[in-house]
Amino acid sequence: MGITFDLLAKAAREEKLAHFLLFHGSGTIEREKAVLELALMLNCLEESDHKSKPCRECMACKKILSGNHPDIYLVRPPKTSIGIEQITQLQEKLYRKTYDGKYRVCLLDQAEKLTLPAANALLKITEEPPANTVIVLSTANAEGIITTLRSRAQEVFFSPPDEGTWAEEIEAFRLSGGDPDLARKIQEAGITPVKNRISLYLEMITQRDFLKMFNLFPMERDESVLFLQVLAVAIKEKILRGEQSPEVLKEIIQTTEMIRRQVNHRLVLEVLALKHLRLGGTDLG
Structure with missing residues (x-):
């Protein structure tokens, strides 16, 4: 270390x-x-x-x-x-x-x-x-x-800094999973829109309703990377609680890298959602 x-x-x-x-x-x-x-x-x-x-x-x-x-x-x-x-x-x-x-x-x-x-x-x-x-x-x-x-x-x-150092921005810090760089990106983008997109996506998975995916857009490339970074934090927490397969996190990481390589961000997000929906919290296989 x-x-x-x-x-x-x-x-x-x-x-x-x-x-x-x-x-x-x-x-x-x-x-x-x-x-x-x-x-x-x-x-x-x-x-x-x-x-x-x-x-x-x-x-x-x-x-x-x-x-x-x-x-x-x-x-x-x-x-x-x-x-x-x-x-x-x-x-x-x-x-x-x-x-x-x-x-x-x-x-x-x-x-x-x-x-x-x-x-x-x-x-x-x-x-x-x-x-x-x-x-x-x-x-x-x-x-x-x-x-x-x-x-x-x-x-x-x-x-990493503790929650106390973030005072009024504690919500961004928690959404970031304690990552200061990610917390600052969330603050810059706006906590409410970031939270709303994450909630909408997780609701889509819970209700198994792919059509809700379209409510995430429009979303620019940089916004989609931020969305996936925050989603990864939420999925890690679900994995720790035994509510989600680790394979979902692997798919999120791969999707993020594809977007950074200039692949069509909307298309790969939709593919991710379909994979996530296929078996929900079980192995994506």
Whole structure:
């Protein structure tokens, strides 16, 4: 599972930090904030006491907090993946001298979307790491990182936030099954329409009335992916109660991937509903 961020912070303050890290768990925003905090600790100019770092007041801290530090890099997938071109460009930057920081800190967000050539190129960087450089892979699912990369990284696990941290947005958090990223998507789309679609679909299954499926539409592609993600949470809960076959969850995951590959989203949702209806809570076979 990996160490906690508190232990990592201690290593950073004592300058005993590994150069290649894998942040996983919790949500994207939580992991990104942790990378920012790490960058602050490594580059803070406060010299009086390492325990007081980061001071958040020195020039380096202010540049990092404002997003203007030249030695902090962020790599995200422009569309569906992080390609080798992005890693090649990053490599050129990492082997130069630092501009005005003690450490370069590079965050690869959604690292599970690295293509195989990109992952292999990154692997070469980790084999001959540039001085004073920390590379952080960030992902919700560490299993999505190829084994050769994961085995080289020190893993840092972030526990999901508890319900108390969501206050007025507790309903979105519960619909997400405790996934902060999904909860934020639900909030953005609107809790009521998301809830209504899930209720309508489950009602269709209970009443075995396929015609109700048409009441889910119109639904855009992105909306259908969100619908399936929330539906998967609801089905997992039913599986745990023994009310649903695990095969249904497999079908939902496959349908989600098909939609992401640009297959006609309405058609595959209708096929999913027919499969789900065929045997209800029993095995889809």
